[in-house]
Amino acid sequence: MTLPALLQLRDLTVTIRTSNGTIPVVRGVSFDLFAGRTLAIVGESGSGKTMTAMSVLGLGPPGTPMTLGGEARFDGLDVMRMSENEMRALRGSRIGAVFQDPAGSLNPLMPVGEQIREAARAAGSDRSVARTKVSALLDEVGLAHLPGIAGRYPHELSGGQQQRCMIALALAGDPDLLVADEPTTALDSDVADQIIALLATLQTRRRMALLFISHDLGVVSRLAQDIIVMRDGQVIEAGSTRQILVNPQEDYTKALIACTPGTGGRPRARLMTLDMIRSGAVPGPKRPVVPGPVVASVRDLTVRYPGRGLFRPGHPALQGVSLDLHAGTSLGLVGASGSGKSTLGRALVGLVATQSGEIRVNDQLLHRNGHRLASDRRQVQYVFQDASGALNPRRTIGQSLLEPQRIHRVPLGTTDQMLAEVGLPADIAERFPAELSGGQLQRVTIARALALRPACLICDEITSALDVSSQALVLNVLSDLQERLKLAILFISHDRALVEHFCDKVLIMTDGRLADVDLRRPVADVSSSAPIVAEPA
């Protein structure tokens, strides 16, 4: 490599000024990214990886003044000394960017074709060129088969299609460098795979450099030649992908690898955490599970969502679903978003009325209209994806924890014990949800759901908003509790690796129907024979 690096960072520092004072978010980051190669920055939220990438584009968070230090060179140009106008000339035409949230990153009021055309025009194409370019780009990202795609609005597209459009948009200026900031985080795992594959193809075909930012080592390992691990604004470890994955040097990197489900060899009972690595502990292997009696059973369940307005037909969300939940076991439910897996969970706790079929809990038939007796309520509990949303922001953690006892008029226990059960210190009972991290909040909602000692717990994407390390803590806590309380758990997730780790049995849901799958058969095989996620046309 005699050529100088396309992107060269030396001792980069980023400081943002908020109403709480100045906060250094990136502290002395250096790396080289050569043309045609892929570099991944890996780290958990708050590690400064996104700010590092954005500083390359000169895009800070709006309204929050950002100060850069150190040196950043793109193709020999000193990015730090460039004026806003010069940076603008660079953006789009030489550096493209793809972001985490495709739905939000596209202007909702503009057809996607127009947005791509605008990007091409901004990068210097003239009118007619830009127009032909739009269809070429849409073809390149694999959307050409959709009729009238260019004229569609973002909300008319699925998440995967939106992200493909975003990629087309980022490529409209034929950039030398593509910055992809967690482009798959918001997507279902199958769609994410497809996007990763697409990025890999594009990167090779266009011979552009790719700066890929992710919290997911698994994803990164399939794409990047080099990896940088970041934490608290600093580089913890850097090296080739192979080197990092096979022979990590730092405890943090090791933990990051070990706590990611599906990366650590044989299934284990618990996930590795940073504390375990530091203390040298190793989680034991998975023990065989003896299924207990059936706690909850569902037969031929059908749910139809009512249409909005007078003349609009509703659409079916569940069609003839049957399953059994056994005490002490975890049943995994996998499927793309909109496949009806959450609806099933909601129907079980009566948040959704059912049209036909039956739900029994402890052999008691439950009402179809969603009405539940207090005793039914105590048997089945639900943990939501959005832990901060599931806690009233105006009530302290303690108040929220004691709410179940208050509702069911049972003697109030102490919050200390409830918190200890999920591995949280007693003093957070006095705090408000806004003061806790996502992982802590999710453990609080689990503690709340278990306050009345239900027989059955429904976990709806409970870790999808969490970093892998938090996810490990939450899942370990859940495993402990399940063993102790002989809980029957319905575990809903779009992440197959996770489900595979956690569950004893996996069911796949497509368009409101279930397909039974043997656990010993790898889930990935199932998807290859019958794709779980067919992107809606």
Place this chain on the structure above:
Amino acid sequence: MNDRLIQTLLPIGADILRSLMIAAGIVVFSFFLIRMIPGDIVDVMGIQGTLTYGQQDAMRESLRLNEGWWSQFTAWLGMVAGGDFGVSLRYGTPILDLLRVALAPTLILGASALGIGLTLGVGLPVLACVFPKSIFVALVQFITLWSIVVPTFSIGILCVIVFAVWLGWIPAIGNMVVPAVILGMDTAGTLAKMLHEDMVDTERAAFVRTARAKGLSRWQIVLRHILPNALTVVVALFGILLAGALTGAITMEVVFGLPGLGTLTLQAIQGRDYPVVQAVVIWLGLTVVLANLISDLVQRSLDPRIGR
């Protein structure tokens, strides 16, 4: 495709249906609202001290004011349905003629106020957004503050004193420029405040970051991405803004002596000229309902997400 058409048309139909219902409500309501006011046209004549009570009763009878409200209501409804608001009890002239005369100043005042309001209320926030560290931000804050602090009617009075009395620049009665500017400033303030806040919020949206990453100029980002998204809020408020401008116009008409709907209404209420008040209530009410409907429809066309 057919399904898609139905999905587009149905909510529009529902909007129109709802507007029609409210319009019908206004028509019925205007009748009874006015009947709640004690006293009638005969009292007007009574105030001249020219009628004995026997004479007043005879007069009520001849004007059918002594009949039950139901027969008055049905008779009136029949007339209104035919587009005839009847004859002013006070002036004896057809109400439509009165409205036609009164409508012009109010419309001109309301429209120019709305025009000034929209120009300033959209223009300033746009400029403030394009040049975030400029005088325009201060101007947005000023005009916002102005509309909060200065009640239109008191500044109207002050303007009459200063410009008409002390300086003699404008005629004391019948001037339109000053009230239009006052009302326009007021509308602009309300609008600018909302739009500016919305634009600042929209600035944080991910798609604006996308637009910046494309390398668009500041003007392009603001005009093509930030403004249209923030504007949906303004469009949604168009009906309310119009109602506000009309209300403001009524006050301004009285302060500046303009012979518009406001003056007409005030006189009609004070003169218990029922048919005129009803006609004005219906006209103004329907105008606002229509404006709301239009703003709903425009919003639909602006924002493809609504009603799908």
Place this chain on the structure above:
Amino acid sequence: MQRREFLTTLAAGTAMATILNGGGAIAQSTPSHGGTMRLSWGTLDTADFHRHTGSINLTHPFVETLTSISADGQPRGMLAESWEISEDGKTYTFAIRQGVTFHDGRTMTAGDVLANFERIKREVQGGWLTSALADVEEMSAPDDATFVVRLLTPFAPFLNVIAEAWILSPDSPGWNGQITKAIGTGPFTFDTWTPQLELRGKRFDGYWMAEKPYLDEIIFDVREVADTSLALRAGDFHASSIPLSQVSEFEANPDVEVMFRTDTSWSFVSFNNRVARPPFDNVRVREAVAHALDIPTLRTIVAGQYAVASNQMVVPGNFYFDEAMSEADPHKAPDMDRAKAILAEEGINPGDFMLEMVSTQNDRLAGPVSQTLQQLGFRVNNRAYDDLGYQRRLSEYDWDVFPGSSGPRNDVFLRFVRFMSDGPNPGLWGGPQDPELDRMINAAVASVDADERRQHYLDAWQRISDRYYTIVIGHSPAAYGIRSEVRDFTVAFNTSTHRVDGGLAETWMITGA
């Protein structure tokens, strides 16, 4: 003009010209034709003048009457050249002016006059004329030049009252129902009327007064604007009323000449005289209130330096004013102690009473009167209504006290009639039911002899004063501003803009100024 001077003028009852012409040298003294005059002079409610509801100000330049109230308040002949009244005061024989043409070119005859009087008697339910014509036994037009009215009983105010009996051409559109365009004999033709906007009239070339009118066109601005004086100063109007508070400023303004209307409005505090309600059912309590009221201050608050002191319905200088009664006024100065003493004597504890006070939104007496009553110890609940609301409330007689005012009238009878048991709209004075008072007023009306009539009216007023039906606060004139380019436009007894001895027919403008 100084207040003292003003009062002297009124007291003398003569030299109206002094007021009318004001000061200021006249640069151009010969009238010339041309010009358009804009006036803000009240509003017009209907084009059917017979049904007028107080639009006398604007009506007169277009349609005329048999008699006209001249500057001194006395009726003079207008369309009637002269008249004879029979000995018994019951028969009026009018000699109709000859050679008068309507705006449509037709010559006016006694037959037209008769037709108008008959239409008024037949069609019109309101107005002063109703009571006057109710007692008509017979009306006739024996020839084109003679109109005869025979009354059942003598009716002294007859000539004054018919000063509002408009003579229109029976060919006026809508004659059989609602007249939409008045065809009269006035100096200007009734051309376009846009309610709430303006009323325009062009010069009538065939007008019966030679050479007149001088103006090409008059425009009445009929918008009801709170304060027209600003527009007057700015030159938008040539003539309009001005608030008394601004008279001194306008007098300092060389562009505007200030004039006063000679008949006054009077302010008063009335009690509910129809339904007996404690404590004011006791005349001594009403008297106590009269003692408590600081009448000179209240008068000043109402009309400032232009207030005229009088404890009667009319002001000094008026034929019906009595000097002795004025001298004997026991309420010239407030006497709170005496008022409280009376209340104590009568065993009244004012704190026991919540007085219901009715007032109008723009009345300036209400606050001070309420304050005075509270100083006496009463509790007061003042309800301020709009112009119609208070009428209605008064007519319900569920109130205790009403401070208000009443404008000028063509004849003193029109003031007294509202104290009568069946008088029109008597609420303002609490609707006394006093047969003795009715008798006195009827006697005055039936008196053919002027002095005898005056005495009957004075007796009636003495009775009203003794019973404290109402307490007079004072009188106030009305001020008008006329821009100086307008010449010979004079304001007189009432606010009519046209009369036989002045007004718009004689007005001319300095052109090219």
Place this chain on the structure above:
Amino acid sequence: MTVSVAYVVAVRRSRISPLTATGIAIVGTMIGVALLGPLLSPHDPYQFSVRMNEGPSIDHWLGTDDQGHDVLSRLIAGTRLSLMFGAGAALIALGIGAALSLMALSLGRIVETGVFSMFDLIRALPGILFALAFVAAFEPGAFSVMLALGVSFSPMFAMITRATWRQQMARPYVAAAQVLGASRLRITIVHVLPNIIGALITQFAIILPRCIVLESVMSFLGLGVSPETPTWGRMIANATQYTEAAPHAVLAPIIALSVATFGMALIGDALRRGFDPDRRRIAL
């Protein structure tokens, strides 16, 4: 209890800016003057005299009005009256708007549609016109004007109640409470109401000054409280006829009104930012 928690959260979120502090200072002064009114007043605000429309002097710091009242004393008395009037009108609006809409929302879709159509109807009529006719229908006086303004402003509270209700009902923690077995009543009281109350308090702070201003417009149009009542609006209306002779008498209440409106608007704005999480300034 829940309200106080809501308030604490609101204050925490709305870091007190200099502008908010100004607002608090203005409104605090107003409340102080309203409470101490008679102690501060140099004269009896109702005492008339022949010294009419006099300019400021040692005796009358802000001069006298057209009935010889001391303008400063009336301004002080008017502080209490105007505040009470504005609060009264806004409370009526809140009562009608919030109560009716909460009732409608809990009684199901049909009632909701009906009640909110009525609010739409009220909203479609220009406020003043509506209030104008309404006040003429009842006994004149402060209560009628308050009622009229209350009704014409009630849709503002109804709309905010419905929006907040829907927003809260869609929140995951409401579903969470449902799953835990909380009754509808408990969910409403514990989870929804505190949020609605926050929104209502904010709306109240925005509506109150508008009521005070509209009272002055109503007085100006001759439909307000009785003339001797020294609300600021009535003072403006009375003095407008004598602007030339006594500009101080009209300027004093106009300035007081403007400053008060300004102060309350600042507080309203701060509350809105505090209570409405969507408007929170997010630092990345």
